[in-house]
Amino acid sequence: MRAHVFLCTLAYYVExxxxxxxxxxxxxxxxxEGRRDQRANPVMPTPRSETANAKAARHRTDKGVPVHSRHSLLQDLATLT
Known part of the structure; x- marks a missing residue:
């Protein structure tokens, strides 16, 4: 039982x-994380930052690197063999 708990904890830590x-x-x-502390109502969801909105609109980071969803990242990495 201890080994199972250890492996689950380790897997969560790595993930x-x-x-x-x-x-x-x-x-x-x-x-x-920084914006969560600044919101007035703790029940309301945290609004996205301007940088996140810009990154989602351009599909690129500030440095020009393409941005993916988790699904598209896995598809892109699957082509690299």
Whole structure:
């Protein structure tokens, strides 16, 4: 039982770090955590930042790197063999 809990915890830890590492390549809002503390009503969803809206509209980061959804990123990576 301990090994199962350890493996599940380890898998979650690795997944969280991978999501944080590829966040600049996805349509995710990188400023969301900071904006959560600034909202007036904690029940309402956090609005997207201007940078996230610009990144979603242009489909590119500020540095010109293409931005993907998780699905399109996996499709793009599947072509690299």
């Amino acid at each position: 969280w770090h991978l999501r944080e590492a590829i966040k600049p390549l996805l349509h995710d809002d990188e400023e969301r």
